[in-house]
Structures are given as structure tokens and as C-alpha cells.
Amino acid sequence: MKAMALQDGFGLENLKPLTRETPEPGPGEVLLKMRAASLNYRDLLIAEDRYGGRFKLPLVPLSDGCGEVAAVGEGVARVSVGDRVAPIFFQKWLAGEATLEGLVTSMGGPLDGCWQEYRVLSEQGVVKVPEHLTDAQVACLPCAGLTAWRALVGEGHIKAGDTVLLQGTGGVSIFALQFAKAAGAEVIITSSSDEKLERAKALGADHVVNYAKTPATSKKVREITNGRGVDQVIEVGGQDTLKEALKSIRLGGRISVIGNVSGNTADLRIGAVIATRVIMQGISVGSRADFEAMNRAIALHKIEPVVDTVMPFDAGRAAFDHMAAGKHFGKICIDLGA
Ligand SMILES: NC(=O)c1ccc[n+]([C@@H]2O[C@H](COP(=O)([O-])OP(=O)(O)OC[C@H]3O[C@@H](n4cnc5c(N)ncnc54)[C@H](OP(=O)(O)O)[C@@H]3O)[C@@H](O)[C@H]2O)c1
Known part of the structure; x- marks a missing residue:
């Protein structure tokens, strides 16, 4: 079978196709014929060797995917041949609070990810997915979707x-x-692009702020909320945004600390944390039980993940270059089934 892998080292120049034997499922395992995958910022960090390079090579990137169960091993009961499923991000975080043992089982590093034709996983490590979604849309759920769900809900x-x-x-x-x-x-949403903000409005955003034109986003947020501040912040910016997030939060509100796209070191006024009584919660994606709850909501509300681009299997580094360019709106996907 075909796979895309970081082979001789980290760095996008080392992302190359390789051929491997198609695996077979053992007891309690399922063989997935992969149909689609999607990129997350974390995959870019790993591929560009900005994640600490602590995973073993060769490594198949992309934590997130959609596959069809092609075969099952002895004793498998959770899914059947023909079911469409998604791998869960942390293969051993099934429910409740995260454990250290669970958090070291992430797909796309240290475990091989989804950029391959077939993938064997434990039957415990997959969930069935909403029927109304395309394969590419399903592939958006395991990390990006679940992180947003766990943080907000x-x-x-x-x-x-x-x-x-x-x-x-x-x-x-x-x-x-x-x-x-x-x-x-x-919803108040920020972007560096007015065009993207128009698209966000079309998806239901109530207020938009261009952070490139208005770096003091908290002033706008205070205006919009009549001085009260927001109940929650989905904090993905890190270095350039955390201060503004703290100035935007209402008394006793919650900042879900998720990402650091603008840098990893923030200058934080401790007094502001105390005075706002803010709850700052680090987020690590979510559990399988969270994933199943999210899927029920997605099915009920017929929510459709927003796919920016679908690239072919062989796209290789072009897919990561597209993400690094920052022009995307929503998710960048790979068609693995063509
Ligand atoms: N902790 C977790 O469990 C978890 C899970 C998933 C992701 N993450 C992290 O969350 C972050 C986002 O991930 P993603 O996959 O959604 O990335 P993404 O699709 O690449 O989106 C990143 C977006 O960040 C925006 N941005 C960049 N600089 C900004 C700034 N200074 N202020 C505000 N927005 C800024 C850009 O929006 P515009 O183009 O609109 O300006 C860009 O599209 C990453 O750091 C990722 O590692 C963490």
C-alpha cells in the first residue's frame, strides 16, 4: 500500500511517498481503508520540525482521517465491515478526565497517522460518524472539531x-x-482578512473584528458587550492574543488555552488574572466519549465542517505549504480514496 511519510528526518523536504505491506487486523482490531485526511496546525509543526522532533521515524503524518472498515479481527463488536468511521485523536483516552497514559497515544505522532491507504487500529480507537457528511468533512472532526467542542461544551x-x-x-x-x-x-470572531470575516458572517458570526487593522481587539469586544466582556475565549493565538483575551473576558469567564500560532511566550499580568477571576483551562483535544457527544450534535443540527481545499494523495508538502501560507478558511483535506 501507499503511504506518505517523514522518512530520513523531520522537515518538509523529508516528506515522501513510500510503499508498505498492507497490514492485517489482529484480535480486537479493525482494518480501515482510508478515504480522506485533514491537516491540523500541529501536523505542520511536526512536519517542519518545530514540535521537538521527539517522535520515531519514519512517521506517517496527519492525526485526522475518515476510513471505511474493510476487515475486522477476532472478537470485534463495536463496528462492522462497511461502517464509516474516524480514528480518535488519543487512541487510549476513551472517557472522563485525560490520563498521562492516554495523552501519549496521539495519532500523527507518536503513532502513525492517516496519510496512508490502510490503517489498523484497535476497535476502541474509532467512532462511527454522521451520515450527512462527506469523507473530507468527517476527516475534519477528530482534532479541530473535538477541540472546539471540548472547550466550548x-x-x-x-x-x-x-x-x-x-x-x-x-x-x-x-x-x-x-x-x-x-x-x-x-459570536465575536477576529481575522486578519476582511474577506474571511465576510465568510464568517455568512456562517452566523454576529460581530467581526479585523485584528490586523485593529490590534486592540479587546476595546472592540468591550464596546460590543457594553463593557461586560465575553463569557468564553477560544484562545488559539498565544503570544499576540492572550493579553487581549484577558482584557476581553467577563468577570469569572473562561479562557480555553488551545494554541500558540503567533508564538509560545506570553507576557502576562498576574494581577489581571486575579482581578478578572478568570478560569484559564488548557485543552488537549478530547476523549472518545466527547467525540460521540459531538457527533450527535453535528447530526442533529446538520452541521457541515467547512472544507477549504481537498488535495490529492500525492500532494505531499504542497498541502503543508498551503497551511503555512495562512490563506485557508476552515480545513485543508487530502483525498485518500481516489
Ligand atoms: N490544544 C489542543 O488540543 C489543540 C487542538 C487543535 C489545535 N490546537 C492549536 O490551535 C491553534 C490553531 O489550530 P488550527 O488547526 O485551527 O490552525 P489553522 O487552521 O492553521 O488556523 C490558524 C489561524 O490562526 C489565525 N491567527 C494567526 N495569527 C493570529 C493572531 N495573531 N491573532 C488571531 N488569530 C491569528 C489565522 O486566522 P486568519 O487567517 O483569519 O487571520 C489562522 O487561520 C494551533 O496553535 C494548534 O496547534 C491545539
Whole structure:
């Protein structure tokens, strides 16, 4: 079978096709014929050797995918041949709170990811997916979708009438927009692009702020919320955004600390944390139980993940270059079934 892998080292120049034997499922395992995958910012960091290079090579990238069960091993009961499923991001985080043992089982590093024709996984490590979605849309769910869900719903307990602040129009933030609107919340979203902000409005965003033109986004947020501040922030920016997030939060509100696209070191005023009584919660994607809960909401509300581009199997580094260019809105996907 065909696979795309980081082979002789980290760095995009080392991302190359390779041929491997098609694996067979053992007891309790399923063989997936992969149909689609999607990119996350984390995959880019790993591929570009900005993630610490701590995984073994060769490594098949991309944590997120969609596959069809092609064969099952002895004793498999959770899924059947022909079912369409998605791998869960942490193969051993099934429910409840995260454990250290669970958090070292992430797809796309250290475990091989989805950029291959077939993948064998434990039957415990997959979930069935909503029928109305395309394969590419399913492939958007395991990391970006679930992270937004866990932050807003699992940890944040969002409710109708809440106001949330979303940063940028990448994978996580666009899912957060869709979940927040489905929950009846008011959404403020930022972007560096007016065109992307128009698209966000079309998806239901109530207020938009161009952070390139208006770097003091918190001033706009205070205006919009009549001085109150927002109930939740989906914090993906990191270095350039955390300060503004703290100035945007309402008393006792919640900042879900998710990403660091603008850098990893923030200058934080401790007094601001105390004075705002903010709850700052680090997020690590979510569990299988969270994934199944999210899928029920996606099916009920007929939510469709926003796919920016679908590239062919052999796209290789072009897919990562597209992400690094930052022109995307929503998710970049790979068609593995063609
Ligand atoms: N902790 C977790 O479990 C978890 C899970 C998933 C992702 N993440 C992290 O979350 C972050 C986003 O991931 P993603 O996959 O959604 O990435 P993505 O699709 O590449 O989106 C990144 C977006 O960030 C926006 N951005 C860049 N600089 C910004 C700034 N200074 N202020 C506000 N927005 C800015 C850009 O939006 P515009 O183009 O609209 O300006 C860009 O599209 C990454 O750091 C990723 O590692 C963490």
C-alpha cells in the first residue's frame, strides 16, 4: 500500500511517498481503508520540525482521517465491515478526565497517522460518524472539531445567550463558530482578512473584528458587550492574543488555552488574572466519549465542517505549504480514496 511519510528526518523536504505491506487486523482490531485526511496546525509543526522532533521515524503524518472498515479481527463488536468511521485523536483516552497514559497515544505522532491507504487500529480507537457528511468533512472532526467542542461544551458548558470570542478563521475557530451558534450563543470572531470575516458572517458570526487593522481587539469586544466582556475565549493565538483575551473576558469567564500560532511566550499580568477571576483551562483535544457527544450534535443540527481545499494523495508538502501560507478558511483535506 501507499503511504506518505517523514522518512530520513523531520522537515518538509523529508516528506515522501513510500510503499508498505498492507497490514492485517489482529484480535480486537479493525482494518480501515482510508478515504480522506485533514491537516491540523500541529501536523505542520511536526512536519517542519518545530514540535521537538521527539517522535520515531519514519512517521506517517496527519492525526485526522475518515476510513471505511474493510476487515475486522477476532472478537470485534463495536463496528462492522462497511461502517464509516474516524480514528480518535488519543487512541487510549476513551472517557472522563485525560490520563498521562492516554495523552501519549496521539495519532500523527507518536503513532502513525492517516496519510496512508490502510490503517489498523484497535476497535476502541474509532467512532462511527454522521451520515450527512462527506469523507473530507468527517476527516475534519477528530482534532479541530473535538477541540472546539471540548472547550466550548465539555469544559465551558456554553448556553444560549452566552457571548464567545473566537480568534482567526482556522480549523478550530470555525468549528467553534458553528458549535456556538448551534448552542444559541453570540459570536465575536477576529481575522486578519476582511474577506474571511465576510465568510464568517455568512456562517452566523454576529460581530467581526479585523485584528490586523485593529490590534486592540479587546476595546472592540468591550464596546460590543457594553463593557461586560465575553463569557468564553477560544484562545488559539498565544503570544499576540492572550493579553487581549484577558482584557476581553467577563468577570469569572473562561479562557480555553488551545494554541500558540503567533508564538509560545506570553507576557502576562498576574494581577489581571486575579482581578478578572478568570478560569484559564488548557485543552488537549478530547476523549472518545466527547467525540460521540459531538457527533450527535453535528447530526442533529446538520452541521457541515467547512472544507477549504481537498488535495490529492500525492500532494505531499504542497498541502503543508498551503497551511503555512495562512490563506485557508476552515480545513485543508487530502483525498485518500481516489
Ligand atoms: N490544544 C489542543 O488540543 C489543540 C487542538 C487543535 C489545535 N490546537 C492549536 O490551535 C491553534 C490553531 O489550530 P488550527 O488547526 O485551527 O490552525 P489553522 O487552521 O492553521 O488556523 C490558524 C489561524 O490562526 C489565525 N491567527 C494567526 N495569527 C493570529 C493572531 N495573531 N491573532 C488571531 N488569530 C491569528 C489565522 O486566522 P486568519 O487567517 O483569519 O487571520 C489562522 O487561520 C494551533 O496553535 C494548534 O496547534 C491545539
